[in-house]
Amino acid sequence: MGLEDRRGATDDVYQPAEDSYLLADAAVERLSETATDADAKPLVLEVGTGSGYVANRIDEETDANVVAADLNPHAVRQARDEGLEAVRADLVAPFADDALDAVVFNPPYLPTDPDNEWDDWMERALSGGEDGRAVIDPFLADVGRVLAPDGVVYLLVSSLTGVDAVVEEAGEYGFSAVALADESFPFETLTVLALYPARIP
Known part of the structure; x- marks a missing residue:
């Protein structure tokens, strides 16, 4: 799919598409399976929430406490309009060490020629740079810091980006x-990965 095919209903915020649906289905299923007692609701962060669709599904269909985050102020506003707790x-980066039970992310992953990128919020939502991993790389470098000891990351990856390269x-x-x-x-091909941090005995 081309970049223009992925534009949503607004010019500023990424709207739900096939990748959103696949990630939401997988995250909801896993979070429902791993639900614990009502006194220990997991804290789940969706990074790059866009319209808030994935976070809203998790909020409505699981017992998790959900926070939605996005760099795009228009996305934060739309997520709040959906009734989500949303932060820019x-x-x-702003989240505390060991604070989150799960992090969910549908990153910008489309490989993009820098000469053809848009200097706007939709370009940021779609473009993963030349190899599709320009946003995935810094995310992987820092996400382990915010995960609780038994935390998990649910990450959507495209074959255009290279699933094996992301796993490596x-x-x-x-x-x-x-x-x-x-x-x-x-x-x-879109794939949802569950990433588990190494456990140190």
Whole structure:
């Protein structure tokens, strides 16, 4: 799918598409399976929430406490309009160490020629730079810091970005990866990865 095909209903905020649905389904299913007693509701962060669709699904269909975050102020406003607790944030930078039970992320992953990128919020929502990993790389470098000891990351990756390359990089940051779901389209396959930090005995 081209960049123009992924534009949503507004000019400033990424709206739900196939990647959103796949990630939401996988995250909701896993978070429902791992639910604990009502006194220990997991704290879940969705990074790059866009319209808030994934965070809203998790909020409505699981017992988790959900926070939505996005660098785009228009996305934060839309997520708040959906009734979500939403904050403006650059990836996981403002969040405390060991604070989150799960982090969910549908990153900008489309490989993009820098000469063709838009200097606007939709370009930021879609473009993963030349290799598709310009946002995934710094995310993987820092997300382990904010995870609770038994935390998990649910990350959507496209075959255009290279799932094996992302898994290898995640491993360099101490994560083991499990593919939870995938869906094929004419020009790409989308995969939801669960990333588990290494446990130190």
